[in-house]
Amino acid sequence: MTNRKKDLSYPYQGRNFLELPENYFYAECSDKNYLSKYLEYRKSVISSIRSISYPDPADYPFIPSPKTDLYDLLDKSEKMFMKGKTSWLDSFCAKFETRKKFYKTYSRKDLTPRKGDGDADSYSYIKFSKCLCSAYQKTGSFKYLSTLMKVNDVLCTLPFSYPDTEELLMVLEAELRFVSDVE
Numbered sequence: 001m002t003n004r005k006k007d008l009s010y011p012y013q014g015r016n017f018l019e020l021p022e023n024y025f026y027a028e029c030s031d032k033n034y035l036s037k038y039l040e041y042r043k044s045v046i047s048s049i050r051s052i053s054y055p056d057p058a059d060y061p062f063i064p065s066p067k068t069d070l071y072d073l074l075d076k077s078e079k080m081f082m083k084g085k086t087s088w089l090d091s092f093c094a095k096f097e098t099r100k101k102f103y104k105t106y107s108r109k110d111l112t113p114r115k116g117d118g119d120a121d122s123y124s125y126i127k128f129s130k131c132l133c134s135a136y137q138k139t140g141s142f143k144y145l146s147t148l149m150k151v152n153d154v155l156c157t158l159p160f161s162y163p164d165t166e167e168l169l170m171v172l173e174a175e176l177r178f179v180s181d182v183e
Helices: 033-052 069-082 087-099 120-140 142-155 164-182
Strands: none
Touching: 033 120, 033 164, 069 120, 087 120, 087 142, 120 142, 120 164, 142 164
């Protein structure tokens, strides 16, 4: 999915953020129209995804996305978080906030990245976004919402196809609801 409408007035779009990560240290959000530009951009991405999605899943063969070690760790992290154990999810948040990307594998002992194994797959970023949606819903903590917005900036710049677009839609729509509720 690469033909997304690009309104370059929202500053965090227009390139693959995994290849050219964004440095949010000096985030361009002081513009009085920043929020409306953000909302407009996200809505245009959601509309674009909907236009290529299938209204009836029976019309498209289900081809599961490959699940990687990182995907499994994020799934475990989300389950631990829901039981009140936040350390793994908070660690992944810190890793993403620092590097703006993930590696394919991490040590299960201390979550140290195994850089030699390469970069993470795009499906793991959707899983991380889902984890952040759950964390924000449970806690209302803006640290999870802030990281969610940055991860979704990345997801909006990557190509996806059905059925992964369905999961991408879910996280983008949830993010849009969360931000609109804060507004």
